[in-house]
Amino acid sequence: GAQAQQADLVFIDPPFADGLWQDVLAQLPRHLAADAWLYLESPAGHVPMLPPDWLLHREGGTREVRFALYRRATATL
Secondary structure: OOOOOEEEEEEEEOOOHHOOOHHHHHHHHHHHHEEEEEEEEOOOOOOOOOOOEEEEEEEEEEEOEEEEEEEOOOOOO
């Protein structure tokens, strides 16, 4: 069968009240390239648990939102 394409960049900004981060993050590995980037928004003060192969590249925030850019550790830099 045909292999599904893998994404190089993913933006995740789920509805904060629904607490969907863990479910969404659990589905990501099979859809992402080894050198993928991940942009993730969450409520201020909340850092979703990511697998250890994701390295924080940059982060910032506002009073209401934390935003972060991660890179897979399996990437060759």
